[in-house]
Amino acid sequence: MSSSIRNATHAGSWYSDNPKELNKQLTEWLTAAGPRIGGHARAIISPHAGYSYCGSTAAYAFKQIVPDQIETIFVLGPSHVVCLNGCALSTCSRYRTPLGDLYIDHRVNAELRETGAFDTMDFRSEEAEHSLEMQLPFIAKVMEKQPAGSYGVVPILVGSLSSSRQVSYGKIFAKYVADPRNLFVISSDFCHWGNRFHFTPYEHNTGLPIHEQIAALDKQGMEAISRLEPGAFNDYLKKTQNTICGRNPICVMLQAAEHFRQMNNHSAELRFLKYSQSNQCRNLSDSSVSYAAGALFISPRH
Numbered sequence: 001m002s003s004s005i006r007n008a009t010h011a012g013s014w015y016s017d018n019p020k021e022l023n024k025q026l027t028e029w030l031t032a033a034g035p036r037i038g039g040h041a042r043a044i045i046s047p048h049a050g051y052s053y054c055g056s057t058a059a060y061a062f063k064q065i066v067p068d069q070i071e072t073i074f075v076l077g078p079s080h081v082v083c084l085n086g087c088a089l090s091t092c093s094r095y096r097t098p099l100g101d102l103y104i105d106h107r108v109n110a111e112l113r114e115t116g117a118f119d120t121m122d123f124r125s126e127e128a129e130h131s132l133e134m135q136l137p138f139i140a141k142v143m144e145k146q147p148a149g150s151y152g153v154v155p156i157l158v159g160s161l162s163s164s165r166q167v168s169y170g171k172i173f174a175k176y177v178a179d180p181r182n183l184f185v186i187s188s189d190f191c192h193w194g195n196r197f198h199f200t201p202y203e204h205n206t207g208l209p210i211h212e213q214i215a216a217l218d219k220q221g222m223e224a225i226s227r228l229e230p231g232a233f234n235d236y237l238k239k240t241q242n243t244i245c246g247r248n249p250i251c252v253m254l255q256a257a258e259h260f261r262q263m264n265n266h267s268a269e270l271r272f273l274k275y276s277q278s279n280q281c282r283n284l285s286d287s288s289v290s291y292a293a294g295a296l297f298i299s300p301r302h
Helices: 019-032 051-062 106-114 123-128 136-142 163-177 210-226 230-240 247-263
Strands: 043-046 072-078 087-089 118-120 152-158 182-187 266-277 288-300
Touching (some): 043 051, 072 136, 087 106, 210 288, 247 288
Parallel strands (some): 072 182, 087 118
């Protein structure tokens, strides 16, 4: 395993590189998210834009974590930098954040590598990719009171997966979903609307402003995800073509949760807790990106 360190390449631009300022922002957002809704989230869905756009929304997902129950945090993010048709693991020993370094869980990383199903991230692409990095300061913050070395992270870059590959990765991750000491952080924004994203669906005759139509489109997707049926979300994507950039990490999580459900007598519930947009589109020349915070809860059937 390499001893290289991935630097916080987006600190100072996408979020503050000043530890005090960043800590203050994260604290305020987590406080504003209110109390935990109950239970211990086994997976969360969190956005990955600049914190000025999505930090307050992401906090609702991270608020559902019970830090002292966690030993391994899997971070699944879509690849914006390189073309992949599978998933890739890091060769770094740690990931740097302004709030302290996060250490890679080498044991789990090695277990996944031994399956033969994973590629290896190219270091330059790994540093350029933001979907994983934007989750890290929140992880460092919510885990700040845990003893050093008590937990590790497993960053996983997720490419464009065929349906069969979504299923096969879901099977691999199912055993990790089964362990309550593991947390999955699924990095995804929702609708990217506007000419710059080549996605501008708009029904003129409804009388609804564009931003409300975008919200309705996203909420259909959130409902499909909440059903915890992988086919329902894939059908939604085929029908709407919604530009949800983390569709593949979400599908892998849904497949893992489905395999776990089939093997165990547990009930699962995925709840969305917050939704926002970077801008309220009213004209065809506008653009926006949507953000959602969700959490998956699993409990034994009585």
